[in-house]
Amino acid sequence: MMSRLSSEQIELLVQGKLWDPLSLLGPHPTAAGSSAVVIRCFLPDAKDASVVFDKRDRPPVPMARIHEAGLFEATVPGPLPTGRYRLRSTDHAGATTERHDPYAFEPLLTDFELHLFAEGRFYRAYETMGAHLRAVDDVAGVHFVVWAPNAARVSIVGDFNQWDGRRHSMTSRGSTGLWELFIPDLEPGTLYKYEIRPREQDAILLKADPYAVASELRPKTASLVHDLSQYVWNDHAWMMERQKRDPLTSPLSIYEVHLGSWMRVPEENNRWLSYRELADKLIPYAKDMGFTHLELMPVTEHPFDASWGYQSTGYFSATSRYGSPEDFMAFVDVAHQSGIGVLMDWAPAHFPDDAHGLAQFDGTHLYDHADPRLGYHPDWHSRIFNYGRVEVRNFLMNSALFWLDRYHIDGLRVDAVASMLYLDYGRKSGEWIPNQFGGHENLDAVLFVKDLNVLAHRDFPGTMMLAEESTSWAGVSRPTYTGGLGFTFKWNMGWMHDVLDYFQHEPVHRMYHQNQLTFGLLYAFNENFVLPLSHDEVVHGKRSLLDKMPGDDWQRFANLRALFGFMYAHPGKKMLFMGGEFGQWREWNHDTSLEWHLREYPPHAGLQRLVRDLNWLYQEHPALYEIDHDWPGFQWVDFHDAAHSVLVFLRKAKEPDRRILCVCNFTPVPRHDYRVGVPQPGYYCELLNTDASVYGGSNIGNAGGLQSQSIPSHGLPASLSLTLPPLSVLYLKLETGW
Secondary structure: OOOOOOHHHHHHHHOOOOOOHHHOOEEEEOOOOOOOEEEEEEOOOEEEEEEEEOOOOOOOEEOEEEEOOOEEEEEEOOOOOOOOEEEEEEEOOOOEEEEEOHHHOOOOOOHHHHHHHHHOOOOOHHHOOEEEEEEEOOEEEEEEEEEOOOEEEEEEEOHHHOOOOOOOEOEEOHHHOEEEEEEEOOOOOOEEEEEEEEOOOOOOEEEOOOOOOOEOOOOOOOEEOOOHHHOOOOOHHHHHHHHHOOHHHOOOEEEEEEOOOOOEEHHHOOEEOOHHHHHHHHHHHHHHHOOOEEEEEOOEEOOOOOOOOOOOOEEEEEOHHHOOHHHHHHHHHHHHHOOOEEEEEEOOOOEOOOOOOOOOOOOOOOOEOOOHHHHEEOOOOEEOEOOOOHHHHHHHHHHHHHHHHHOOOOEEEEOOHHHHHEOOOOOOOOOOOOOOOOOOEOHHHHHHHHHHHHHHHHHOOOOEEEEOOOOOOOOOOOOHHHOOOOOOEEEOHHHHHHHHHHHOOOHHHHHHOOHHHHHHHHOOOOOOEEEEEOHHHHOOOOOOHHHHOOOOHHHHHHHHHHHHHHHHHOOOEEEEEOOOOOOOOOOOOOOOOOOHHHHHOHHHHHHHHHHHHHHHHHHHOHHHOOOOOOHHHEEEEEOOOHHHOEEEEEEOOOOOOOOEEEEEEOOOOOEEEEEEEEOOOOEEEEEEEOOOHHHOOOOOOOOOEEEOEOOOEOOEOEEEEEEEOOOEEEEEEEOOOO
């Protein structure tokens, strides 16, 4: 029977409230036993319309206007192959357009994909969700898929349809909450959003695509159709080698970089460097400085320049501030070819309430909790993901895996993990809801984190998952099969706070605070730690690293050199925020470059040279990285001499003869004839002296090395009679057998 239209259907279409466009638009059978079909289309700006066939032997068929708003209809002889006709229309200005009919194509999502999505195991959903260029029956176009289960109607809007939500209504896929539509003839670069009518309110929402891989530059907020598959990678050797590498036993020295303020172009209105310019400047700099990895912040699209980028509005979109997705791919590619790994910050703990983002996506708390005791983040005034909802878990897992897959990212530093794990994080009594067992653990978030880490390590061997977790939660970096959360590494926040606090004391008072340096060894091997001197320590009035140091300028530089020497010898991987390597005086400022001109002055140049030498020395000596996470890699020689603020310890490699002796003097008083026990007799080379003149120091030391004496000390069979320079760290190694 011919599909008859009711006046109600037509009014719903005209008013933009039709939830089932396939029931009205596109081809429909006319009568039983007839091959003829009736074709309907909605073209509000058209003066006239006709159906045009691909086959030349079929003449165009004029369409009749059946509603003044622009609803046209024509009966054509069948059968009608899918997509094998176009709609030709002429507007009132006389311009003619010709496009394939999107409603001539059946829905494309398979039953298996719908099943995986509903089950929360659609781990490569980023290959389907969002906007994807594809060809259907040899007709090129874009397939759109979005999740909006509480919407009465979802449409795709953009320049291509004058942002009119009536023109391209999507097809509902039932209880999954998914909507889809294939729109023929759209091309890469098309701007689009989803226009959503909530079921429970008379409103229209304009939302960016949660799965968009490209976005407009702020303050614009539309998504862009983009094909990521065209970039040709040249990092095969790196990717193959990465699979074999064990991050726990390899050197890891991370340079943390905010892309928009590492370096700018002041002569061009202080503009940002592009991804490709950063590849030309930042990567050679990091390579020369001896860093093994870059950690980038921010990368995911975000609305506010003066931020770290953690309030993300584009979980699959590389920020457009610095170029295209291919530009960012090229950055990662160049880094890999240069032997530099790329980590990126990723923020699954919360999202902002920007109108175009995830908040109230379909008119409901779709991605978060409605109850503010669960869904509102009091510290950051943002929304907390609902980790108990399988579709939300799947969205976040896809985001993480997407960056590892499509951008060859070597690891994710997961922001604010503590805020995910605890229901009472940042809340007072009565402002949170206990879990089903009466505890404060967010069990849904715990399960999400464990599942994500298992997938990341399984599917992308050699990659790293790093947790910024600031509490004593046990087993953050332990395997999930032992009850841990499964991260590769955890930031050692306790070490960072204790050590920075210690160094801010005047040296005369440090004898009373030596425990701040030694306490960390009580728990140093409970986790796989990274020692972070991060961005968080150089903002909001905390001052820069150099400015934290006490004393006159000479002592400030000497203190910071000693801090770096201590850090690189201490168990744990290393991380330093940009600017710290040459002693920036001011705090981080998102609007300007680092103070690169400071390197013209000898104290800053000397500090930078020390960091460079530390990084290369660190990579060259397995004792400093090979056994970072267990007691066999560390041995105290003396931690009792608090009166002189001296610490002495050994770092050890798997081969017993490859030890390094570290001696720290954290006062400005040189110590002569200071006896230190050593495990073997022989000549000990002074591998590093942070007080060397090339680093800006006073050049007090041990003339490059000295012979041990057969005098037992500190329970060891031999000893050295050392000169300890002021505010310094010495590394010494046995020359024979190394």
